Amino acid sequence: MKLLAFLMLCAAAAASHAAxxxxxLYASCAACHGTAGAGSGGVLPRLAGQPKDALADSMRAFKAGTRDATIMQQIAKGYSDEQIELIAAYLAAQPAERRK
Incomplete structure (x- = not known):
């Protein structure tokens, strides 16, 4: 029983660390996409609360150059696939609507 509790604690710690x-990793994106992906009121989309797989797929498409963008193609090239997954998971976990 102690081993199971230890393993659950380790899994929770790993999930917290990944988040x-x-x-x-997202901090450098906030200038354009807003704090926690909430949007900045401009033409860029809100990222908070979008599905993780959709966010990761978009970033990979920017990275591969198969999705047109002014600046995101260059930015996405700086992230590994693992980092893209971490950013996507963080954004997907954020509230979709800004709380007032």
Missing amino acids: GNGQR
Whole structure:
């Protein structure tokens, strides 16, 4: 029983660490996409609350150059596939609507 509790604690810690890494990786995106993906009021889409797979697929398409963008193709090339997954997971976990 103690082993099971330990393994559950380790899994929770790993998930928390991954979420923190996603948040740190996203920090440079906030200038255009808003804090926690909430949008900045401009023409760029809100990213918060979108499906993780859709966000990751978009980033991979930017990285591969198969999705047109002014700047995102260059930015996405700087992230590994693992980092893209962490960012997508962080954004998907954010509230879809901004709370007032």
